[in-house]
Amino acid sequence: MDATSFPAAPGPMSRRVRELDWARTPLGPIAAWPASLRVAVEMMLASHFPSCLFWGPERITLYNDAFKPILGAKPEALGRPFDDVWREAWYSIGPIADRAFTGEATFIEDFPLEIDRNGRLERCYFTFCYSPVRDERGEVVGVLDTVIETTAQRVAEQQLRQLTQTLERQVADRTRDRNRLWNLSPDVMLITRLDMTITAANPALGPVLGWSEKELVGTSSLDLVHSDDLSLAWGASHSLMQGETLRDFDCRMRHKDGSYRWISWSSSPGEGHISAIGRDITQERERAETLRQTEELLRQSQKMEAVGQLTGGLAHDFNNLLAGISGSLELLKLRVSQGRTGELDRYISTARTAAERAATLTHRLLAFSRRQALDPKPTNVNRLVAGMQELISRTMGPMIEVEVLSGPELWTVLVDPNQLESALLNICINARDAMPGGGRLSIGTCNHRLVEPRAGELGLAVGEYLSLCVTDTGTGMPEEVIARVFDPFFTTKPAGQGTGLGLSMVYGFARQSGGAVQIASQPGEGTSLYIHLPRHHGEERIEHHTGSEFAPRAERQATVLVVDDESPLRMLIGEVLRDLGYQVLEAVDGASGLALLDSEQRIDLLLADVGLPGGMSGKEMARLARRLRPELRVLFITGYAQNSLFDNEQLESGMEVLAKPFAIESLASRVKGLLQKSVQPRQRSERQGPSARTG
Template sequence: MDSMLPGDPMAEAITAFDWSRTALGPMTSWQPALRVALDMVMSSRFPTCLMWGGELIALYNNAFLSILGYRQRSLGQPFSLIWPEAWGELAPIVSRALIGEATFVEDFPLDTTRHGHREHAYFTFCHSPVRDETGAIVGVLNTVVETTVQVDARNRLRGFATDLAEQVRAGIEDRDRMWQLSSDLMVIGDLQGTIIAVNPAWTQMLGWSESELLGRSYIDFLHPEDTAAARQRFAANVPRDGTVSVINRYRCKDGAYCWISWRSVVSESRITAVGRDITENKRHEEALRQAEDHLRQSQKMEAVGQLTGGLAHDFNNLLAGITGSLELLQRRIAARRFGELDRYVGAAHHSAKRAAALTHRLLAFARRQTLEPKPVRVEQLVSGMAELIRRTTGPHIALEVIATASPWLSLIDPHQLESALLNLCLNACDAMPDGGSLRIEIANMWLDGPRTDGLDISPGPYVVLSVEDSGTGMPPEVVRRAFDPFFTTKPLGMGTGLGLSMIYGFVRQSGGQAHIYSEVGKGTTVRLYLPRYLGEAAEEEEVPALHEMFAPATDKTILLIDDEPTVRMLIADVLRELGYAVAEAANGPEGLAVLDAGGSVDLLITDVGLPGGLNGRQVADAVRARHAHVKVLFITGYVENTVLSADHPDGNLHILKKPFPMDDLTQRVRVLLHASA
């Protein structure tokens, strides 16, 4: 036999086997058909077994050994004895091959012991009849392919499919159960908002039956104040496959409304939404808001009480100085004792100036003061004040000024910033009675989201002016109230409690923020966050020549509008003494009537807050609409930002703060009327 090559284990086993003990007899006596069939078995790469003769004696190749397992010594035995436990099923299949019918059996289960343990395996058998030279069937050729891996995979897949089907079935049941039992509103609608399906919660929560809802638009059930926003959402392009959240009010059948928080998903053809009743949450929120309002009102009244108490104390002292001086003036004049008049006039004037300063500080805290912001190089301003600060603080305080490279510009009122810086340095000096160090630093800082936490300031670029001392420091409860008006820790008569509040109001009005960092025994740092200005530095204003400023008044006319008769009378008298023609009005409509009567005006002087329906800015706009050349001087005790927030493109709008010395008024009027246009 050609295939019985040396080195083939089964070939050697077959050659060495004593076949004379079997029905086949010695190999030398085997018929040609057996030899040819055995050659086919040994040359096959598939597991193959030849069953020969009436007893179906087994001859097999090496590949067949993996199927036999522990039965590998079955060579020469009848096939029925190799798997006696399965022969009952195999015998009919083999019998069909013995009568000339080729059979093919897929995934036949067989138990086999191999690899040291028993396995349940699957095989596909192909049984073919083997004929001799005469055509008689003398054996069966069994070719085998093991399909254990494939069968196990199919079984696992079938089990997975069964489990999946069960999960889907259970999921559908759970979905239907949730649809029925959920206390939240569930709805399916088309992209136009028409209701297609609702769950029973609609009836339980809102009282509407399913038949009353289906086919109607959900907008029909919205609160009237919520319908416009809902229509706008449907008019816009609704995002597909995205989750949308919205809160609105739905009408109950009894006429009441419930707040519903919706989460919806929009597909290509429909909207699926779940809504939760948050009416009770809304009630709690409103109750909390009202409680917070009450608390804020209580805190506000406490602050107002503190503020009015401090105002009453300071203004009563100032008014006592003014009224007392005026009373003594009257007595001296009546007694014709004129020698001491200047003394009492000076005292009244001094008290009035102190009252004006107090008013300006209050306006600064309230962020109502008149500011004249300019692009400022803060480091230059600080450098220019360094010598003044050194002289003010004294030799026992070591002053250090540090500025970052290329500091940014800030749009700020330079005079107010100088006042704020000096005030901070004086406070620092008071905190270091035995001497110490004072450090002023200017730095650029970009505040992002996390760095603005606790600062109540918008993210962005800022110029930071820091004043740091090594003084006594402040406990947290004092830091919390440091910016409150009239709050002071200084002894009675040593401070008004308005310094820091004025600084805070000024910086906030300028678009920045002030913040205090302090620790008892380790000093205090006050940082002013000033908004960065991206334009160019301000140019120096041109000052008119002296002969232009004090040119004699000959043909200039001034329209004066102020609702306070005394103020109007005093200003008019001063202007007429200078030779100007003055037309007076108590409110805006009266002033415009002067112009409509044909009067010619060179300068408008007007208060900002006026009765009669027109404020000072509106009057100025109306006057300049009639006479574009007219210059305007606003005189005001405080300025609403909205009144003077417009740009001044031609430089013809100017401000003078009340109260003001009459010399300041006359100088400003002369500059405006006699400066070059």
């Protein structure tokens, strides 16, 4: 027989017998085994009954799959002497094995043995049979041990006997314990029928609720429940009637003096009655309510402190900016009345600079609150960082070395690239200020998979993220500063040298983009700030700009409907579009704008504020307008975030958002771009009103 096909029985142990190097055992190579051994091994391995075979003068051990649980965690027994495998119990089973090798078969039931199979001696019981195995000459050459462990059965029998012997004593003890508990328990104990009629009550009823057992037996326990809790109590009693157990059901119960106590009930039905235990939690509820009110006062105090800090910072910065704007306008008016027009550009430039700074401050506040208007695009962060490297190096100055470590095969992210550039520049400026004596600034990118618990600590879902890291060798920050570093208007810089909005803007931008910010820092050891942004499965979108400094004019006759309730802004937008060659219609709210859209008037583009008065928002008006004019292009203008105003949904095709405040060039470019997209390849009626589409 081919050694590779023996043994032929199925199962893991057959495979292990084939794979073992038997030449290193007294049995010798498997190919040289005698027929009697082969037959015995095949029979044993094919059996589903726990079996073990020990063979030859050295009593070498073989066993089947069913025998493995009996060995437990013992060292591998295959190929080892039987007396070595069971050496701790050999004093008991050795004589039996010796008799088997003399030809005596043995059958023993529930034989006790002390064996070590799990790292400790344990008492076990086995029913087994030792059967001599003879060779062709009739000589005993091995023993087949068929065995079944009866430990669990014997232990169960012993436990049953012990339980039987002590049952009456335990019943008596428990009866005494029950009576003692019934009489001494500080909790109310009730026995009721299934209809909640009280049949018994323990003495605690008096101290807790003021009633005696005699006064309540025969009445319904529901009669004591506060009217506001009665519907819940009826539901709980119905569950008990259906056989369900009730835990921690809290309700108010009427005291004999007319007041109410909060009682927490645990109840269970059985044999036609309900047993209930009620604990008085009135003081606990009062303490909890007091604690809740105290915490609410603390939260309100913290909120007012934050609001005070926020409004104080806003008032300071905006008052400065408004002073620059209003002062420039007053001087502008004065110089015009004086005929001194040579200085007008300077005042106009001053006012415009202040307005741009106010817009920047507003964007930073909106970023912190996650309400800034974002324009997310699939972005290659490596390319973005490379494009900013020269600007960052100039900003850092000659005493700070800037290095960029770009991760290979970086994933794409869906972010507003302009806001990401602003965030990166803010981080670098903070790092520069932390290195007044110079140092090294490192900007690195890498792909990163966040798992628990780290993802949960950052408030992110488990998944794939791109990490942008900025590390400096500056002064570092203590824990108390790190805890407040993202608070608006919090700054460690001297007065007048920082608004305290830079990192709060970074935090808000990251959160609004679906990511998170992480800081690692220690005093004197520098700071590392990480922006984690979720991976976007899409290609980078590269936009090409013409670089023109002038607002693009209309390329064809087109009509724009401007809907905004702010008269000055509506007037300015109308003037700009008319100057660029567009026909302009104006409306003050959604209803009047929709009336124009439902008319015969040609309208190519709707330009609407998202927040309109009168109960119809710009979003709702655009939705209704698209029903009337399916190919109408829409440009929303807003100072809030696209993802908050549009429920995190992608805008429909032909719709875009422009954030306030905006430059004339930006407005003109958006309008021209949308109108170019609206040109259809098929012939259309010159009049685009509803009647032209239904004819």
